[in-house]
Amino acid sequence: MVIDTSNCYPHLSGRIEAVEDGVVESVYTPELLGRPVVKAWNAALAETQRTKGVPAGPPGRIAIPVAGDSGEAKRVAMRLVDDTGFDPYDAGALADSWRWQPMGPAYCTELTLEELPAALAAADRVKDAAVRDSMAERFAALGADPTLEDAVEMNRAAHR
Numbered sequence: 001m002v003i004d005t006s007n008c009y010p011h012l013s014g015r016i017e018a019v020e021d022g023v024v025e026s027v028y029t030p031e032l033l034g035r036p037v038v039k040a041w042n043a044a045l046a047e048t049q050r051t052k053g054v055p056a057g058p059p060g061r062i063a064i065p066v067a068g069d070s071g072e073a074k075r076v077a078m079r080l081v082d083d084t085g086f087d088p089y090d091a092g093a094l095a096d097s098w099r100w101q102p103m104g105p106a107y108c109t110e111l112t113l114e115e116l117p118a119a120l121a122a123a124d125r126v127k128d129a130a131v132r133d134s135m136a137e138r139f140a141a142l143g144a145d146p147t148l149e150d151a152v153e154m155n156r157a158a159h160r
Contacts, residue, residue, distance in 0.1 A: 001073040003080070004029055005041040007102050038068035038077040043100040044086070045108045047148045052110070053085020063113040065091035065100050065120065087113040091120060099123040103132035105159040110152050122159065131158045 029037050041049060043065055052062055064086040068074035078088035091099065099120040100106040105128075106119035138158070142150050 001036045001038060002033060003077050004037050004039050007042050036070045036073050038066060038073050039094060039097040040064060040066040040077045040081055043107050045151060048110055056082060060112055061087045062110050063087040063089045063116040065089050065106060067091045067094050067097040069094050089113060089116050098125060101128060103135055103158060104128040108152060108155045
């Protein structure tokens, strides 16, 4: 099993024909690798992962969506998410993982387990791709030294 923590950014990784043709990037990856893949941690910024993980129990714990086509592999990934200080959220099959791709409403917005389902449901592949493609402009507007809070707020504001 592979836990894929990455995101597809066409301007960085280049054009992937299958993804451009509508195949969900997380579905393409296991085909490419020939191994089961679970998608996790890619909806949280590195600094969020480094500084905001807390033991289970307190209100406001940040949730991490997890998707996979193997129930056992997904359970392993969800235990690991919990162990790293975040609430795992079963977000379905790999084909559903587009719902928290870059600049969607659930992408790097530090949502709780109660907030995450609505953000995933609000995802729109066309709109989210347009927001993603304006990301460089959005980051430039934050100034020279944006904080983690600035980046999270920018991502949240993109969907208000």
